[in-house]
Amino acid sequence: MSLLAHLLLKQSRLQPARGAIFHGDAQHASHAQWAARSAGAAQRLRDAGLAPGERVVLFMRNHPRYLELLWAAWWAGLVVVPVNAKLHPREVEWIIADAQARWAFVTPDVAPGPLAGLQRQVDAESAEADALLAPVADAAAVPIAERGPDHTAWLFYTSGTTGRPKGVMITQRNLMTMGLTYFADVDAVSRDDAIVYAAPMSHGAGLYAIPHLVAGARHVVPASGGVDPAELFALGLAHGPLSTFAAPTIVKRLVDHAHQHGLGPAEAARSFKTIVYGGAPMYVADIQRALAVMGPRFVQIYGQGETPMVATALARHHLADAAHPRHLERLGSVGVAQTPVRIRIADGQGCELPVGEVGEVLVRGDSVMAGYWRNPEATAAAIRDGWLFTGDVGCLDADGFLTLKDRSKDLIISGGSNIYPREVEEVLLTAPGVAEAAVVGASDAEWGEVVVAFVVAQPGATPTPESLDAHCLAQMARFKRPKRYLIVEALPKNNYGKVLKTALRERLAGS
Numbered sequence: 001m002s003l004l005a006h007l008l009l010k011q012s013r014l015q016p017a018r019g020a021i022f023h024g025d026a027q028h029a030s031h032a033q034w035a036a037r038s039a040g041a042a043q044r045l046r047d048a049g050l051a052p053g054e055r056v057v058l059f060m061r062n063h064p065r066y067l068e069l070l071w072a073a074w075w076a077g078l079v080v081v082p083v084n085a086k087l088h089p090r091e092v093e094w095i096i097a098d099a100q101a102r103w104a105f106v107t108p109d110v111a112p113g114p115l116a117g118l119q120r121q122v123d124a125e126s127a128e129a130d131a132l133l134a135p136v137a138d139a140a141a142v143p144i145a146e147r148g149p150d151h152t153a154w155l156f157y158t159s160g161t162t163g164r165p166k167g168v169m170i171t172q173r174n175l176m177t178m179g180l181t182y183f184a185d186v187d188a189v190s191r192d193d194a195i196v197y198a199a200p201m202s203h204g205a206g207l208y209a210i211p212h213l214v215a216g217a218r219h220v221v222p223a224s225g226g227v228d229p230a231e232l233f234a235l236g237l238a239h240g241p242l243s244t245f246a247a248p249t250i251v252k253r254l255v256d257h258a259h260q261h262g263l264g265p266a267e268a269a270r271s272f273k274t275i276v277y278g279g280a281p282m283y284v285a286d287i288q289r290a291l292a293v294m295g296p297r298f299v300q301i302y303g304q305g306e307t308p309m310v311a312t313a314l315a316r317h318h319l320a321d322a323a324h325p326r327h328l329e330r331l332g333s334v335g336v337a338q339t340p341v342r343i344r345i346a347d348g349q350g351c352e353l354p355v356g357e358v359g360e361v362l363v364r365g366d367s368v369m370a371g372y373w374r375n376p377e378a379t380a381a382a383i384r385d386g387w388l389f390t391g392d393v394g395c396l397d398a399d400g401f402l403t404l405k406d407r408s409k410d411l412i413i414s415g416g417s418n419i420y421p422r423e424v425e426e427v428l429l430t431a432p433g434v435a436e437a438a439v440v441g442a443s444d445a446e447w448g449e450v451v452v453a454f455v456v457a458q459p460g461a462t463p464t465p466e467s468l469d470a471h472c473l474a475q476m477a478r479f480k481r482p483k484r485y486l487i488v489e490a491l492p493k494n495n496y497g498k499v500l501k502t503a504l505r506e507r508l509a510g511s
């Protein structure tokens, strides 16, 4: 049977009356209510003709019903297709068609109109959804669908920065591995703890519901459904210190908020137990500031849709170990392989490279996807001899710490030399007055490519191209330093907090 669904039934028996899902400060469901609603919806989805293995789309902002629908789908043996709430309706329709999904649950802010290709589109806040989720008297009486470890549970569409998105088939085993690994490599969780969903639930943040349900902890969805640092700090005071998954840009906003309001590590500790960051590069200057302002409540993970949340982790104690001779390198790394996987660096032919050499990052283990949905060619290219080729470039040190360079497509080749944008970004972030930086290559007749830096100033600061250039000259090889500095209001980012370098390159090509 679907072990994921069983997690909910188990908690509903062990602690039926304890609060499970909260919307802001208010309790939305106890474990028993959650199970009764999800089981009820599972029964009705089944009665409506949805058979195990069918895909249902969730196209919603963060919402308490996200959790109820997720577990309803798993109870019925369905495959959830989580869709990024910021996608354009045309992009969602492409996913609906590719996934061959007949049903979608939406929130009206995200999907104001009907989406093409569906048989049924249910507004998760409507009376129709209330009826679907009406609790059954006995959740245990609704059979949990027979789904084995190799059945797909989560069909995650890649962000498609390199061509069409692909559906990543994440199985029950993958998710259970991810959930249990949280306890081994990220954090201990007790039933008195709570997770808050700040980042989108359609991504890793939502998957962290699994370890928190395993532990019988509470799940808090902010009333705003988004990321509002003041709201998150206040929620922590109301519920007790929260754990959360945050992209580096969210971490930055929390740290800025704490700094602006004179909150130090002691106050941060009252609101946050653990902040897991990942999904995009965290620069050394930024994590140092975060640790100084908010104290030792950070853990980094590196993963990707194809091995969700599980590749490496940089533990709290590694982040705290300032006396270690390689502390700075470790801060700039993504940590060591998480327990269920092995990590290898390979050359273009897939042959393992020695310690210290830069190559593609390969991952192998039970968190790695079954393959791409209806795309055997892409699957064969991504998984070879059991190893997932991540497309990320990096190197391992002798202790097993992985440092990511950049994705190969972001590498800049100028005058025949390889320049990793991240290195330049790390230096720019230490320049006075710089809040954010992103570096891309612009094509150039003489050099092939030249380095261009986009810089966001700190409030009230006015870094100039001259001051930035002087800083870079003092810190890095001449050939790596940007030829142009563009001071911008903000960097383009996707909903998961990743800087859209393609958009920056397009901006340069169009200028």
Ligand code: AMP
Pocket (backbone or CB within 6 Å): 158, 159, 277, 278, 279, 280, 281, 282, 300, 301, 302, 303, 304, 305, 306, 334, 390, 392, 404, 407, 496
């Ligand atoms: P996604 O599939 O949307 O989760 O994106 C995964 C990609 O985000 C990875 O392949 C990396 O390029 C990047 N990424 C994830 N975690 C980290 C991290 N901790 N540091 C740097 N980049 C990361």
